[in-house]
Amino acid sequence: MQEITVGIAGAAGDGLDKSGDTLARSSGRMGLHVYAYNSYQSIIRGGHIWLKVRIGNEKVYNHGDNLNVLIALNQDSLERHSLEVNDGGVVIFNSDKFKHDSALQKKSVFSLGLPMAQITKDTVAKYGPLQPIMQNTIALGAVMYLCSLGVEEAKAVLMDTFAHKDQKIVDLNISLLNDGYAYAKSQTKPIMSQWNINAELKKSMLPFITGNEAIALGAVASGCKFYSAYPMTPASTILHWMASHAKQVGVAVKQCEDELSVINMAIGAGIGGVRSMCATAGGGFALMTEAIGMAGIMEVPVVCVEVQRGGPSTGLPTKTEQADLFQVYGASQGEFPKLIVAPTTVSDAYDATVEAFHMADKYQLPALIISDLLLSEHPETVEASKFNMDVKIDRGELVTSWNESMGKYKRYKFTDSGVSPRALPGTANTLYVSPSDDHDEESILISDMYTTPATRKKIMEKRMRKMDNLLKDLTPPKLEGPDDADVTLLCWGSTYGVVKESLELLNKVGIKANLLCIKYIVPFHVKEVMEILNKAKKKYSVEVNFTSQMARFVRSETGIAMDGHINRYDGEPIEPTFIVTKVKGLLTNKPNNTHLTEAEAMDMAYHYLRTHGLESMRPVKFSHESTNGHNEPTWLVEFADKKTGDATAKLKLGAFTGSNHEFVKL
Amino acid sequence: MSTLIELPVETYKGPVDPDWCPGCGDFGVLKALQMASGKLGIAPKDMLIVSGIGCSSNLPGFIHSYGIHSLHGRSIPVATGAHLANTDLHVVVTGGDGDGYGIGLGHLLHAMRRNLNMTYLVMDNQIYGLTTGQASPTTGLGQKTKSTPIGNFENPLNPLALAITSGATFVARGFSGEQKQLSDLIAKAIAHKGFSLVDIFSPCVTYNKVNTYPWFKERVYKLEETDFTTNDFHASLTKAFEWGDKIPLGVLYEVDHPIYEDSDPVLSQGPLVKQKLGLDKKLFTELLQELV
Structure with missing residues (x-):
């Protein structure tokens, strides 16, 4: 695979996300794949932001370990990231404003200071003085040259971006892009001479899309009509997408006073008869847990997304982690049927959402999607064909009409499958109460006056029977990589991408490895997972948390323990070489050294x-x-x-x- | 409501009889709600009664209609979701003072400021009954309860003043002991377009020995028998604070303001439950094209 990674570092408010977006979209339009990761902070202006854009001529599954071009938008960034640039790479900065010490970079790295005033003399003469944020466009022009991406696609993207603005703004930006491109060309050679672009990719549409956008898209494609939310990073971008497309896609969006209201409204909408969804982060989900159980006992279809961020408490609001597995697993008192699914990639987030809506309706239960900040917020290019545009919407067993000759309608009828045909409020002759107390077939409470242990036993069994069939509907996990590997890596969620890439790297250093990714947590494919793990040699879990929650969960379900654990819990996602180093350490029994590097x-x-x-x-x-x-x-x-x-x-x-x-x- | 055909009260007789204590004020509220529904001719299938948890929140089980018996304090958001899903339903929320003014107060304030087209009936007995007699947000100062053995020293909340200032567009007070007036108030509340709150004195005969039927009977009077007008914000607010020897019953405030549902671009297209589902290929492609 050919690849180049561009890093853009600066302060919040420097506009570097826009530059990254233009670079990524330009690459996508050329038929190149992109994966971007923004390491940002919970701050609107100032602070340090570090955006990595990895471009390849094949699908890229994570942001990787490399850095070929650095755009440093301030002095601090120049000092902190220059040394990370690989041999043969380039450091770009505004040399009118910042001083670069070549001792801070590797010897073979080219330092490309942009004398902004000189470069933009003609542009300024024509369009007037520049705003500081415009230095980004000049740097971007230089990057387009250095990465052999040409300037045409970037121009087209800028034209689209500024389409709603004055033509003068478009012309100015294009002029600056050209200035940067021409100056870089006058100073050095591109770091890669030519891309071998895959003809198929060139033809296909490659949207640059985040996990949250994929979840929102999956929801509306599935017929979601009601979305409730309370703002909370890293789930808020689902709310933003839904709100900005509400009318276009026909979804009622309700911002609520708190997450208690969010989940209860979503459940109410589910009872009212529409497909509904809500999303939040770990803190908001903590407030939702009581209602999740209510959806369970009332047998209401509802989809709830929990996007994990660094915890506990307010924790690290803008950093990634996978430490809410047990919170979601254990959500709510009591036992009830539910689906818990953890998607792995952006396109999988779409599929998992579509499936969650389907299963929620089919089995009348809450479907919980666990995502994480990295999966939800990072954008990557996905071939448009990966999104199933023709979602079959099946609302499950619904009673649309009933007459007295059919006998009395029983909302919670005890059936073999455990699924009781559902009538929506407004239907004649099927009146019932959705009760949060336990109840009999006719929805009459068995909690107060009419206590009956036998009925309780039977309704518990009815509800829980749904899980057997649900499990059969879900695709069991498969081992990826060689069957006879020496090392099996267990992972889940967004960590899948980096583990997948690490297999190749491990192979290069003589370690044959495969991976087992757990997508369905409840219900759990006990038999299939045991079969895989019983055959595995060395088993290591790879998770972005401290206590290896998935490893412990798998052990609780299968009795099989991992031989070692690889964890990262500093708020940043895992990179491929991190896994290679840790696997090597585990294989040679080196103690896990936590000393400061x-x-x-x-x-x-x-x-x-x-x-x-x-x-x-x-x-x-x-x-x-x-x-x-x-x-x-x-x-x-x-x-x-x-x-x-x-x-x-x-x-x-x-x-x-x-x-x-x-x-x-x- | 133009082709209104009244229905007999028996239409709404529930599957089981209430298990409230004999003499509980809630019996009168249930009956008044059934009378009001009959008066408005609402078919049971078109009515959704939503409650939280508490003695009074058991009401949906005792009436013939659709119902949701939800979590403690969460009746308002559950009802909001169900209502927004299907605006053809008449949604009436029922519950007690602990459920609505205690644990669920936050939701109530926001439902009122949104002016959602729903009705909220609070059976206010000024005590936690189901949990056997602790102080509630409306328990009077000095009253001894299981949780305030030396007398309550927290100021009681004024639900009517709160409603008037929070954006509710129909605010009334009823009394379980004045059933005819109460059923009229409930009917008006349901017919009102916007958020309507009816705070109802519904004495707890078991755990509140202060605010009893005789206690109320001595004090209450009917606003409709005075020259009080209901559309003056400040006059209504002043009236909401009248308490002591004389306590007003009736409509305190009634105004016509835009409702939430009419401003939402999607809800204004008709009930969500009847709208088209999913995306066609053209729209789907447009949505992806935005990201290229």
Whole structure:
């Protein structure tokens, strides 16, 4: 596969998401695949944002480990990311404003300072002075040249983006794009001479779409008529898509006062007779749990999406994690039938949503979709043909008319399948109450006056029987990769993409590996998973959490324990080489070392500077010191003044605890 | 309502008899609701009674109509969802003061400011009855209950003032002991276009020994027998604070404001449950094209 990764770093409000979007869409229109990841913070302006756009001539499943071109939109970004650029890569920055120290990059990396005033002289003469945000378009022009992407597609994307604006704005942006392109061409060669573009991909439409957009699209394609939500990252973009397309697609969108209201409205709409959905993050879902059980006992079809972010509590609102498995699994008191599905990719998020609506109606139960921030918010190109545009909408066993000669209608009739034909309010002769108390076939409560243990036993059995058939409707998990692998990697959710890529890398270093991805959590394919795991040699779980929740869940369902666990819990998604390193470590029985790496020490050093008003400095040297009164080895970080290079301060960070033991100004 | 055909009260007789304590105020409310429904000629299949949890929230099980007996405090959002799914249904929410003014108060405020076309009947007995007698949000100052053995020292909430200031467009108070007036109030509330709240004194004969039938009978009077007008915000608000020796019953406030359903571009196309489902290929392609 040919590939290039472009990183754009800057502050929130610098407009770098737009640049990334233009780059990605231009590539997609050319028939190239893109996967983008935005490492952002819960802040509207300022802060540090780091967007990676990985472009390949085949499908790319994650943001990868590489960095070929860096666009640094401020001094801080230039310093923090230049060293990450691979050999043969390029660092792009505004040389009118920022100073780049070539010591901060690898030797073979080309430093492309853009003298903005000089480059844009003619454009400014024609269109007037530029706004700071426009430097992005110039840098983008340079990237289009360096990556051999040409300038035509980017122009077309800009024209579409600014279509609603004045023609002058369009012309100005195109002129800036050309300026950047021409300047880069005058300075250096492209980092890749030519793309071998797949003819099929060139022909197909490649929308650049996020997991949340795929979920929203899947919902409306399935006939979702009611969507309720309370704003919460990383689920809010479903609300935004639904609200901005409400009239076009015919979905009533209700922003509620809290998540209690959100789920209860969605359930009410389900009882009222429409397909309904809601979505939230872990914190909002915590408020919803009581009602999930109500949907279970009332046998109401409803779809609820839980997009995981870093927890617990408010946790890391804009960071990814997979630590809500047990929360979703255990949601609500009591036992009731439910579907829990964890999609793996953007197109799978679409399919899982369509399936969730179908199963919710067929089995009259709550269908819970667990996503995560990475899956929900990252955009990637997906061939349009991957989306089933012809969704068959089957509302399940519905009673549309009833007359007295058919006897009394029983809403919760005890049936073999456990599914009781459902009548919607408004239908004649089928009156009933949807009760949150347990009840008999005729929906009369068995909780107060008419307590009957025998009826309770039978209605429990009726409800739970639905799970047997539901399981049969779901595709069992399959092993991906060679059957005779030495290592089997267990994963779920968005981690699937990176694990899939790591198989190839592991193979390259002589480790034959395969993967088992769990998509359906409830009901669970116990037999199939046991068959796979019983044959596996070394079994390692790969999860973005601390306590290996999927590994523990699989053990609880199958009795089979993993031989080791690979975890990341710093808020960032896993990259392929991370898995390779960890698998190697596990295979050679190396203890899991949690000591601060140099990169982590640098991250903490920058954090210290930024939170103590010391941004005139930067860390210049990291060295190990043995125990020196701090009960642990330390990293000695030496700081220098950014302008003069004079030594300014020293920081000692505990190599084990990460504690800031000392900060001394010189 | 132009071709109104009244239905007999027996039309709404539920499958089982209420299990409320003998003498409970809720019997009178159930009867008044059945009378009001008959008066309006609402077919049982077109009526959806939604409740939360509490003695009074058992009501949907005792009336012949569709019903939802939901979670404690969540009747309003459940009812909102069902109503928005099918605006052809007459949605009446029933419950108690603990359910509506305590655990569910947040939802009530927002339903009122949205001016949803629903009716909310609160059987206000100023006590938690089902949990055997603790103080509720409307329990009077100084009243001793199981949870306030030295006397309640939290100010009671004023549901009528709250409703008037929150955007409800029909606010009334009834009394279970004045059944004829109550059924008229409920009928007016259901017929009103917009959010209607009827706070109903519904004495708990078991756990509230202060606010009893005789206690109310001595104090209540009917607003319709005075020259009170119902469309003056400030006058209504002042009236909502009248309490003590004289307590008003009747319609306190009634105005005509736009309802939520008429402003929503999708809901205004008719009941969701009757609308077309899914996307055609052309629209689907357009939606993907936006992302290219």
